[in-house]
Amino acid sequence: MKNNLLKIALICLLVICQKQIYAQTVYLPQYTTKDGLPSNNCFFTLQDQKGFIWIATDAGVSRFNGSIFENFSVDDGLPDNQILQLREDSKGRIWFMALNGQLSYFFNGKIHNEQTDQNLKDLSFNGVVVSFLEDNKGNLWFGTNNNVIGVWNGHKTSKFISTNAKHKYQNAFLFEDKHQNIRAITSTSNYIFKHGSFVPSTTKIYPTSYKTIHQKNGSIFFLNKTGLNEARDGTITQTTPLSQQLLNSDLGYILLGEKKIWVCTSNGVKGISLNGSEEKTFLKGVIVNQATRDDQGNLWFTTSNGIYKLPKPKDQLHTFGIADGLNNPVTKSIIKDKKNRLWLGSNNGIINILDLKTKKKNQIRLPDTSKYNSIKQLVLDKKSNRIFFASDYGLGAVSSSYPSNSNFKFLREVNNLMFVVKNFTIDSTSKLTLSMSSGVVIINDREELQFSSFKYKEDQDFFKDRSYCVFYDKQQNLWFSNINGLSEFNYNKLNKHYEKYPLLAKRINDMRQMTDGSIAMATDGYGIIIFKNGKINHIINRQKGLANNIVNKLFVRNNYLWAISTTGINRISINNNKVNISAFDDVNGLLSDDLNDLYIDKDTAYFATNNGLIYFAYNHSLQNTVAPKIYITSILNNKKLLDLTRNSFILKPNEQNLIINFSAVDFKNRNITYRYRLKEKAPWIETRNRRIELSSLEPGTYIFEISAKSQNSNWSKATKIKLTLERKFYQSWWFICAMAMLSGYLIYVIGVSITKQQKNKEQEQLLLKNKILMLEQQALQAMMNPHFVFNVMNSIQHYINTKNTASANKVLTGFARLIRKNLEICTQSYISLEEEVNYLNLYLSLEKNRFGEKFQYEINVDGEIDKVDTFIPSMLLQPYIENAIWHGIMPKEEGGTVVININEVNDDTLLISIADDGIGIDNSLAAKKEGHQSKGMALTNERINLLNKIEAKAIQVNIKQNGKTGTIVSISIPLRN
Numbered sequence: 001m002k003n004n005l006l007k008i009a010l011i012c013l014l015v016i017c018q019k020q021i022y023a024q025t026v027y028l029p030q031y032t033t034k035d036g037l038p039s040n041n042c043f044f045t046l047q048d049q050k051g052f053i054w055i056a057t058d059a060g061v062s063r064f065n066g067s068i069f070e071n072f073s074v075d076d077g078l079p080d081n082q083i084l085q086l087r088e089d090s091k092g093r094i095w096f097m098a099l100n101g102q103l104s105y106f107f108n109g110k111i112h113n114e115q116t117d118q119n120l121k122d123l124s125f126n127g128v129v130v131s132f133l134e135d136n137k138g139n140l141w142f143g144t145n146n147n148v149i150g151v152w153n154g155h156k157t158s159k160f161i162s163t164n165a166k167h168k169y170q171n172a173f174l175f176e177d178k179h180q181n182i183r184a185i186t187s188t189s190n191y192i193f194k195h196g197s198f199v200p201s202t203t204k205i206y207p208t209s210y211k212t213i214h215q216k217n218g219s220i221f222f223l224n225k226t227g228l229n230e231a232r233d234g235t236i237t238q239t240t241p242l243s244q245q246l247l248n249s250d251l252g253y254i255l256l257g258e259k260k261i262w263v264c265t266s267n268g269v270k271g272i273s274l275n276g277s278e279e280k281t282f283l284k285g286v287i288v289n290q291a292t293r294d295d296q297g298n299l300w301f302t303t304s305n306g307i308y309k310l311p312k313p314k315d316q317l318h319t320f321g322i323a324d325g326l327n328n329p330v331t332k333s334i335i336k337d338k339k340n341r342l343w344l345g346s347n348n349g350i351i352n353i354l355d356l357k358t359k360k361k362n363q364i365r366l367p368d369t370s371k372y373n374s375i376k377q378l379v380l381d382k383k384s385n386r387i388f389f390a391s392d393y394g395l396g397a398v399s400s401s402y403p404s405n406s407n408f409k410f411l412r413e414v415n416n417l418m419f420v421v422k423n424f425t426i427d428s429t430s431k432l433t434l435s436m437s438s439g440v441v442i443i444n445d446r447e448e449l450q451f452s453s454f455k456y457k458e459d460q461d462f463f464k465d466r467s468y469c470v471f472y473d474k475q476q477n478l479w480f481s482n483i484n485g486l487s488e489f490n491y492n493k494l495n496k497h498y499e500k501y502p503l504l505a506k507r508i509n510d511m512r513q514m515t516d517g518s519i520a521m522a523t524d525g526y527g528i529i530i531f532k533n534g535k536i537n538h539i540i541n542r543q544k545g546l547a548n549n550i551v552n553k554l555f556v557r558n559n560y561l562w563a564i565s566t567t568g569i570n571r572i573s574i575n576n577n578k579v580n581i582s583a584f585d586d587v588n589g590l591l592s593d594d595l596n597d598l599y600i601d602k603d604t605a606y607f608a609t610n611n612g613l614i615y616f617a618y619n620h621s622l623q624n625t626v627a628p629k630i631y632i633t634s635i636l637n638n639k640k641l642l643d644l645t646r647n648s649f650i651l652k653p654n655e656q657n658l659i660i661n662f663s664a665v666d667f668k669n670r671n672i673t674y675r676y677r678l679k680e681k682a683p684w685i686e687t688r689n690r691r692i693e694l695s696s697l698e699p700g701t702y703i704f705e706i707s708a709k710s711q712n713s714n715w716s717k718a719t720k721i722k723l724t725l726e727r728k729f730y731q732s733w734w735f736i737c738a739m740a741m742l743s744g745y746l747i748y749v750i751g752v753s754i755t756k757q758q759k760n761k762e763q764e765q766l767l768l769k770n771k772i773l774m775l776e777q778q779a780l781q782a783m784m785n786p787h788f789v790f791n792v793m794n795s796i797q798h799y800i801n802t803k804n805t806a807s808a809n810k811v812l813t814g815f816a817r818l819i820r821k822n823l824e825i826c827t828q829s830y831i832s833l834e835e836e837v838n839y840l841n842l843y844l845s846l847e848k849n850r851f852g853e854k855f856q857y858e859i860n861v862d863g864e865i866d867k868v869d870t871f872i873p874s875m876l877l878q879p880y881i882e883n884a885i886w887h888g889i890m891p892k893e894e895g896g897t898v899v900i901n902i903n904e905v906n907d908d909t910l911l912i913s914i915a916d917d918g919i920g921i922d923n924s925l926a927a928k929k930e931g932h933q934s935k936g937m938a939l940t941n942e943r944i945n946l947l948n949k950i951e952a953k954a955i956q957v958n959i960k961q962n963g964k965t966g967t968i969v970s971i972s973i974p975l976r977n
Contacts, residue, residue, distance in 0.1 A: 025324055027317040027614070028282060032306035036069030037062055044253075045302040046086040046094070047294045051629050051665035054094060055307055056083040061096060061106075065663045066628075067670040068690070077111030079104050087132035089140060097129040103142075108644040109634030109661075122157040125150050130210050133174040135182060143172040143210070149184060149198065160198055167200065173210040178218055185213060185220075205231050211253045221256050223247065228261055228274070240274050253290040255299075262299070264288040269301050283308060296667060314617060315668070321612030325361055326352060331608040333597045335378040335387065337400040342599070342606060343387055344613060345375025351389060353402065354613070362403055368394070376596075381426055384447070388432075390421050395434070397449065411449045419453075427472040433480075435467040440480045459494060463487070471511035471519075479519060481508035486521070486531075501536055503529065512554040512561065514574075520561050522551035528563060530574070538579055545581035545711060546570055557600040564595040564607070571618075583671055583711040584618075627716035628666035630674075630708040635660050635721070648722040656697040656725055662706050663690055669710035678702045699727040768946050769829070811849055818842050830976060831874045833902065833910075834867035840900065843878060847885055854895030855885065861902045865910075871976045872910060873947060873955070879940045880914050880969045888918020888967055891927075905972075914969040920961040 032040050039059035046054045053064040060073035060081045073081050079102035087095045094106040103123050104113040114120040127146030134140055142150045147168045149160045162169045169191070172184040182193035185205050191198040207213040207222035214221045220231040227242040240261060252264030260271045268284040269291055287304040294300060297312035311317070321329045326346070333345035344352040349366035366372040371394045379388045386397045399405035413419055423435035432446035442461040443451050456462035467482040478489040485498025485505035498505040507524040514520055518532035527541030527549045541549050548565035555562040561572040571582040594609035606615040635642040635649075636659040642649060651658075664672045675684040676692060680703055692706075702725070705718040796815075799808030821839050825831060831839075837859060844857045861867060881898060889896035896917045905911045918924070941957075948954040953974035962968050 025319045025321070026282075026310065027319045028301070028308040028310050030306055030308050031064070031069075035306075036071070037306055038069075038071045038073065040306045041304050042302045042307055043083070043289050044085045045290060045292050045300050045307060046088060047292065047300075048088050048094060049092055050631055051295060052663075053294065053300065053667070054086050055302065056086050056096070058082045061086070065665045066667040067672065068663070070633075070663075072106070072111060077104065077113050077116065079113050084128060085130070085132070089134045090138065095132065095140075097132070099128060101125060101127050101129070101144075103129065108641070110641050119155055123150070123152055125159065130171050131174045133176060133182070135176050136180055141174045141182060143169070143174045143184065145171050149174070162198070169198065171210045173207065173213045175215045175220065185222075186210075203231065203234065204236060208247070208251060212251055214254055214256045216256055221254075221261075223251070223254060223263075240272065240276055242272065246270065252288055255291040255293065257293070262291040264291055264301070282310065294667060298667060309667070317614060317616045319612055319614050320354070324612070326612050327363070329612040330374075330610050331596065331612055332374055332376045333378045333389075334599045334606055334608040334613070335380050336599050336601065336606075337380060337387065338382075338385070339401070342613070343378050344608060345378050345389060345597075347374050349373065349375070351375055351378075364398070364402065366396075372396075377424065379424070379426060381446075383428065383430075388424070388426065390424050392420060393418065395421055395424060395449075397446075409449045411451075414450055414452045415454060417453050422467060423469045425470045425472050425478075427476050427478075428474075429476070431472070433470045433472070433478060435470040435480060437466050439464040440467045440470055440478075440482065442478070460492065463489070463494075469508050469511055471513075473513045473519065474517075479511055481511075481521075495534075497531070497534070500534075503536065503539070504531075509552055510554045512556045514556055514561060515559050516574075520554055520556070522554050522563060523549075524551075525549050527551065528554070528561070528572070537577075538574065540572060540579055540581070544579060545583070547583065552595065553597055555598050555600050557602075560600075562598060562600050562605070564598050566595070569595070569598075569605075569607075581711070583669070625668065625710060625713045627713045628664035628669070628672060628708050628710055630664045630706055630716050630719050631662060632706065632719055632721060633661045633663050647720065648724070650724045651726065653699065653726050656695070658694040658697070658723070660692045660694065660704065660706075661690060662692075662719070664708035664716070666710055669712065671711045672708055673710075674706060674708050675715070676704065676706045678704055680705075697723075697725050699725050701725075765950060768950060771946060811846070814842060814846050814849070818846060825874045828874050830871040832868055833861070833865065833870040833872060836872060836874075836877065837861060837867065837902075840877060840881065844881070844898070851890075851895065855889060856895075856897040858897070858899045859902075860900065862904055865902065865904050870904075870910065872973050873943075876940065876944075876955075876973075877912065877914070877971070879937055880971070883937060884914055884916040884918065884967060884969070887924045888916040888920070891919050891924070904975075908975050910973045910975055912971045912973065914971075915962065915966065917966045920963075920965045921959060921967040922961045923965070924967075 031037060037055065037057065038061075039057040041058045042055050043058070044056040046056075048054060055062045055064065058081065060071055060078060061083050062072070063070045072078060078096060078098070080098035080100040082099035083096045084099055085097040087097070089095065092107065096104050096106070096111075098104070101124065102114065103120060104111055106112075112120065114123070125142065125144045125146065125148045127144040127148060129142045130145050131143035132140070133143075138154075140152045142152070144150070147162055147170045149169050149172060151158050151160075160169065167189040168186070169184060170186065172186050172191070174182065174184055176182055183201065183203075184191040184193075184198055185207065187206055187209060190201045190203045190205055192201040205213070205220055205222055206224055208224060212223035218232065221239070222229055222231070223242070225244075225247060227238055227247070228240040229236055229238050242263075246263065246265070250266040252266075254264070255262040260273055263270045263272065266287045268286055269282050269288040271280040271282070273279070283301060283303060288301050289304070290302040292300050292302070298315070299310040301308040301310065320326065328346045328348055328350055330347045331344045331352075332347070335343045337343060340356050342354040342356065344354065346352060349369040349372040351364040351366070353362040353364070355361070366375075372389075372391045374391050375389050376392070377390045380400065381388060381397070385400045387400050387402075388395065388397045390396075395411040397409045399407050419434075420437040421434055422437065425433050426446060427433075430445050430447065432443040432449075434441045434443070438453075440463040441451060441456070443449075444461065458464065463480065463482070465482045465484060467480055470478065470480045472478055480487055480489070485496070486508060488495040488497060503526060506526050508521045509524055510522040512520050514530075516532070518530050518537060521529040521531060523529060527539060527544075527546050528551055529536055530538035530540070540546055546563070546565075547568035547570050551563050551565050553564050559573055563570045563572065569584045573580045594611055595607055596610065597608040599606045600618075603617055603619050604615055605618045606613060632644065635644065637649075637651065637655050638657060662674070664674070666672060673686055673688060674690070675686045677684050678694075684707075702723040704721050704723055707715045707718040709715045796808050796811050799805070799811065821842060825835075825839065840859060844859075848855055848857065877900075881900070884898050889898065899915045901913045901915070903911050919927075944955050944957060951974065955974070956972040958970040960968055
């Protein structure tokens with residue numbers, strides 16, 4: 001106990017308390033070549049009617065929209081890269097005053113010079129233009145540094161030169177008084193333009209230079225050897241006396257405000273109250289050439305080291321660093337105590353305490369700088385009124401009323417073992433929990449600030465595995481993240497949430513509880529996870545508007561969640577399950593890569609950075625801002641610029657490729673989103689680009705609309721242009737009509753041709769049918785072959801000679817019927833199956849009568865066949881039957897039998913077989929003379945070939961010998977109904 005007391009006493013002796021008054025510095029955002037300027041040596045700044053900021057440099061001019069610098073040089077048409085001054089006329093032309101004396105202007109996306117504009121060739125004064133005036137008639141007046149004053153009416157230039165050696169027009173300031181008189185003022189002379197020339201006037205305005213004179217509200221303000229003076233209605237009065245040291249310095253342009261005059265010098269810029277009560281100096285040690293105010297109330301300083309912006313007071317960002325009393329600018333942590341003091345954890349064992357009321361600073365130097373090298377976390381213990389602080393290798397506590405109470409305590413491991421603290425948290429009672437490289441350690445009594453590594457009770461006051469973050473919610477539940485993922489320890493119950501949600505197995509850097517009880521978790525690469533009632537409610541990432549998916553620290557103020565990352569700040573609210581994200585684009589440029597911790601007060605946001613403390617009032621910044629102004633800056637049609645004074649364009653058919661450049665002007669927000677469409681009521685297409693390429697447009701009329709918004713604003717009113725792409729000649733109405741007529745004619749010609757071909761085909765069909773009829777006649781004749789007729793006649797004669805009159809009459813009657821049937825059939829291409837069977841019976845009965853018992857026949861017809869409605873080609877079967885009788889059966893001495901079977905196959909085919917038990921077709925052909933062919937069979941085969949050409953389905957005939965003797969003829973006939 002004595003040793004511990006000695007250690008504590010030694011520590012208290014080593015703690016050093018320092019107190020001093022501190023100041024605050026307004027941060028001025030700076031823009032240089034790193035941000036896109038063509039050069040850091042800047043001479044003049046101008047805001048045009050559209051809101052763009054133009055900067056004149058020694059390497060060309062630049063147009064700035066708040067986020068992007070668009071540069072122009074001699075390659076774009078400037079007569080010289082060194083531009084000393086910029087002016088705008090009522091037509092919106094931006095005039096460039098070059099060092100070589102040549103004048104040029106920017107209009108509608110293009111620079112006009114004497115090579116491209118013939119009217120500018122006479123606008124040369126062999127000197128540098130130092131002043132510019134547009135009178136009420138639209139004439140442009142130019143004052144130069146070589147005793148020449150020029151006036152240009154748009155076509156013709158008039159020049160005025162002073163012949164008085166003592167009173168020159170050199171470096172004259174030009175203005176128009178309330179009587180519309182043109183006046184010229186130099187440091188030694190005053191002139192008025194009358195009757196076509198400049199004559200001396202009675203006024204006595206003698207500014208130190210053309211840069212230190214300013215016209216405002218009908219008065220002329222100027223600096224002379226005593227201070228700021230006002231000339232009004234011929235009376236000159238001094239408004240603000242200025243120090244001779246300031247007046248004798250190398251002065252730049254002056255800017256007069258409502259309450260201040262801004263004087264630019266080679267050693268910074270001074271803002272001096274008109275009543276002389278206050279003076280502010282900015283950019284000390286920097287050559288400031290000019291100051292100007294934009295339409296949002298921000299001041300811009302043009303210097304030899306780029307341009308600087310001084311935001312309007314409510315938008316100003318304040319810094320507290322080395323220049324303000326911080327020994328070490330690297331600030332790692334921040335907390336606020338009950339006395340309205342900020343505690344800042346720094347490097348080298350230093351904690352700074354800043355009193356926001358008294359503007360005083362106290363400093364604590366911890367004794368062991370190696371152990372407490374970087375104070376990375378500060379936590380206020382409201383119960384014991386102590387501030388807990390931690391570094392990588394130590395943790396301690398000090399009274400929040402320090403230095404009145406300087407009682408320090410330091411956490412120790414009772415076995416003197418080294419420990420590494422990643423993160424710590426305290427509950428509302430007495431617990432202190434550490435996130436360590438060895439695991440999560442719960443110290444139940446934080447008053448003692450000691451623990452033993454050998455007395456851990458796993459899953460009670462120790463959870464093994466490397467841990468990253470610990471946090472107590474309002475219900476005293478312990479949340480911790482380790483290499484496994486997120487877990488919750490509640491009443492000795494451990495809930496491993498990462499087992500249900502794989503996303504919760506990722507590394508978590510910080511945790512906070514929101515007002516609705518949900519737990520917000522800052523992840524290392526997956527954005528912010530909102531977890532409530534055991535499930536993930538929201539995943540907030542870059543896709544939804546977060547500055548970065550790697551989130552380092554969180555802070556909850558009222559219903560808002562604040563988040564910092566390496567690329568900026570976001571404020572998040574969740575209302576009706578909808579996530580709203582606000583950004584601070586105007587300060588993120590300063591804070592990038594430097595944010596370490598944050599504390600959000602009721603109206604001020606404080607940030608611990610590598611460059612000290614940074615803070616600003618945030619309430620007004622988070623209100624919905626005015627939507628940025630959107631302009632179409634140029635339209636290129638086949639690499640040619642279109643005239644933007646028009647909002648409607650008619651394009652030729654070969655001009656369907658367009659490049660449209662546009663820009664939004666916003667000097668507060670850099671995160672600008674654009675949307676466009678080509679047709680009204682068409683869906684919008686969002687983009688981050690400021691350039692749209694439209695290629696291969698179809699002929700027609702388009703309304704191109706472009707709109708813009710910042711993260712904290714609504715969509716701006718759309719800018720529109722009308723594009724009409726003419727149709728190509730083959731798409732014109734007359735061409736379409738001509739093609740329609742030609743197509744009609746071709747259709748007529750083709751139709752006539754097809755009709756003719758059809759008729760020819762029908763003629764061919766008719767010829768084929770005629771030929772078939774002729775063949776049928778020939779077949780009829782062939783059926784009545786001489787042998788058959790002769791034999792029938794012999795039979796009749798035999799019956800007559802034998803006085804067998806009955807048999808003779810019977811044969812003769814059958815023969816007559818057969819002849820009559822032949823005559824009927826020869827007029828028909830198709831006959832019914834019933835007619836065919838009757839015909840065959842008649843024919844076969846005659847053959848039977850002739851041959852007697854030597855010849856037998858059978859005709860078998862399937863009973864399922866409707867013989868009346870089934871049709872087959874006429875005279876098709878008789879030749880095959882006759883051939884079977886004469887060449888198959890007759891050569892046999894004992895005679896034979898012919899069997900005819902008729903069956904239906906597949907409901908659409910008739911199968912007819914003619915079988916005989918004669919000598920066989922192969923034997924018959926072998927016995928015949930070489931080259932002999934039955935005429936009837938030849939005619940029948942030709943007729944079948946012709947029928948197959950006409951009909952959709954073919955007749956198939958198959959003839960084969962049945963073994964050693966006998967022949968089978970199979971005929972497959974498609975049915976006709």
